[in-house]
Amino acid sequence: MKSPQTLPDLDDGTLDRNPIKQFTQWYRLAIDHGIKLPDAMSLATATKDGKPSVRIVLLKRVDERGFEFYSNYDSRKGKELSENPRAALAFHWAEFDRSVRVEGTVTKLTPEESDSYFATRPREGQLSSLTSSQSRVVESRAQLDGRYEELRREYEGRNIPRPPHWGGYRLKPEVIEFWQQRFARLNDRILYTLNPDGNWSVSRLSP
Numbered sequence: 001m002k003s004p005q006t007l008p009d010l011d012d013g014t015l016d017r018n019p020i021k022q023f024t025q026w027y028r029l030a031i032d033h034g035i036k037l038p039d040a041m042s043l044a045t046a047t048k049d050g051k052p053s054v055r056i057v058l059l060k061r062v063d064e065r066g067f068e069f070y071s072n073y074d075s076r077k078g079k080e081l082s083e084n085p086r087a088a089l090a091f092h093w094a095e096f097d098r099s100v101r102v103e104g105t106v107t108k109l110t111p112e113e114s115d116s117y118f119a120t121r122p123r124e125g126q127l128s129s130l131t132s133s134q135s136r137v138v139e140s141r142a143q144l145d146g147r148y149e150e151l152r153r154e155y156e157g158r159n160i161p162r163p164p165h166w167g168g169y170r171l172k173p174e175v176i177e178f179w180q181q182r183f184a185r186l187n188d189r190i191l192y193t194l195n196p197d198g199n200w201s202v203s204r205l206s207p
Contacts, residue, residue, distance in 0.1 A: 007096060009067075009180070009188055010188035010190050013108060013141070019178075021172075022178065025094070026098060027091075039160070040056050041057060041058070042055070043055055043087060043088075045076075045081055045084070045087050046080060046086070047084060052082055058070075065170060066104065067089060067171045067173065072129070073108075073166065074165045085106045085107065087103075087105075088101065089101065090102075097180060100178055101180075102171065102173045102176050105171070106169050106170065107169065108169055113168055118167075126160040130151050130160065131151055132144070168171075175193055177205070186207055188207075191203050
């Protein structure tokens with residue numbers, strides 16, 4: 001693995017003009033070098049009156065359409081996204097002293113897209129999606145484990161259907177910032193901003 005000291009500074013002229021392609025380069029580098037949970041990202045949401053909350057979720061796909069993740073639609077983040085679809089993501093790859101943050105609008109994936117991904121999940125993950133009423137108070141751990149066992153027996157030898165309260169989201173980015181540490185805190189910050197014509201403007205921010 002390269003140390004942060006050997007990574008080249010972020011040169012505005014050599015970065016890809018498409019931030020999704022630039023993100024993919026960094027993301028693949030993190031995967032290839034065995035960084036633990038390179039797909040982990042902070043997801044910040046807010047209520048309609050602006051009360052924020054944040055948690056860690058996993059990136060499942062990124063392409064020109066945006067950044068995809070999955071959750072319980074009835075969870076706190078699901079409820080907040082239903083009333084305020086504006087959200088932000090943050091990745092931090094400490095081994096490379098790099099971070100990426102993303103801002104945009106979130107929409108649900110189609111039922112067909114969610115079904116397709118759900119079918120690829122480990123059986124334990126499928127069962128947990130049925131078991132958990134995410135973010136709600138649970139009487140005890142024993143109750144939660146007992147419900148899991150009931151469902152495991154119920155679906156033994158059968159396909160597990162995707163519960164209607166669980167599925168995917170896609171954040172369509174409008175702002176993407178790439179950050180890389182440098183000496184004396186004179187860090188590189190490169191900001192991509194989506195223009196109305198669909199092209200991206202690139203600018204350097206003061207650290």
